[in-house]
Amino acid sequence: MTNPPEKTPENPWGPQNSSPEQPFGQQPVQGQPAADPYGQPQYGQPQQPAADPYGQPQYGQPQQPAADPYGQPQYGQPAAQDPNAMANPYAQQGNGQPGYGQMAYGPTPALTSWIKRVGSHLIDWAPITIINRITDPMIGGYDYASKTERVGTNPTLGFILLVVGFAWFIWNMVFKDGKTGVSLGRQVLGIQLVNADTGQPVGAGKAFLRQIAHILDTISCLIGYLFPLWDSRRQTFADKICNTLVIDTK
Template sequence: MGKIWCRRAAAYILRIILPTSLLSQLINSVLYGRSSIDGTMGIWINCVSIIIVCVISACSTRNGQAWSHHFLGLQVVDQYSNLPISGVRMGLREIAHCVDFVPCFIGFLWPLWDTKGQTFADKIMRTTIINSKMNGESSIFSERNVLMATLTFVDGVASGPCKLYDESGNLYFEGYLKNGFREGGGKEYDNKGNVLQKDINVYKDENSRQHRSDCWNF
């Protein structure tokens, strides 16, 4: 937990703290001829600066990663489904980090002992941070905490045994994935657990495969 927290802290400093500081100094220099000013106007300039930086972070987000997350091998995902969050949600999460500053930056330290590794902003936005390249077996749950899939990941891509479940948590497919695609034979089940088909979805070439869903790539 400590290692990933250090990377999270570094990512936030690179993505938010430093750009906000530099931007506010630039605005102050252009408007007032000095890098910092006191009073209400100084507070407003700082607020505008951090909003601009948060918007940039949101716009740069791809697959649950702002630029600093990508650089440091981190990914922001939904705490229930493990799916990468959108850019809009990333922007709102950046703004929600304001609650982590009070009191005494305790929110930023909270992941060090929290079982889910969440800051206060993560708890508000229902997100968590993981290593961007998942390896090993992982279970994906819906927002209602219903098991949706059990997958095996290799360097962030689903490759290996998999089980897929419907919205009620009933197993409906069991087989293998290779590079995110269904590969080879598999079994489909009805909602009572009876086998409906065997050896389905056998693909002979790349062109015959279905489009790979983003949810099998982390």
């Protein structure tokens, strides 16, 4: 009795084909390496360094400096300018001129001659001298020449004129002279009183102190007033005490 032919068992995964698309379970075509699902290179292929998920550079690769989260520049790199940074008003400008608040030094002004100083002094004190001459008989007082007591003709008016003379002194030779450096006499002759260090007006306080210091110029037999004739900075004793100079402005 003849045995029936044996049947070949069916492949549960289906027939194999040579299509480029390899279904799961089939062997890859010979000569083409299969892609490694874990990213490992095949034998004989050049190895590419995998990217570090933490951003660290691979060995042999140039290292790029990481950005500083606080905005500080890396060593050797120029600092980036902050757009919110306030410009320095005192910084030097690009054209070489000093910024606001800096003193621009020009040519040194010439020191005033002794003649001009005497002329300005006479102009400033002329109104006070005239008022004193007028009020002297009005107020009265002791006459040293005749050694007698004089009765004033109008003491009230004389006192008012003295107040006017004192107000002139305070306004002209303290406030005006201290704030601008020019009293009326200096303004007429084109000279100015300045601080010897800064070249600026000295202020009312130092101007008043300088007027008091002129007492030394007087009690020294007027030598203090003559001192500018031979002094290298043409200063009186009062100028040396208050550190002031008198310069030409025109």
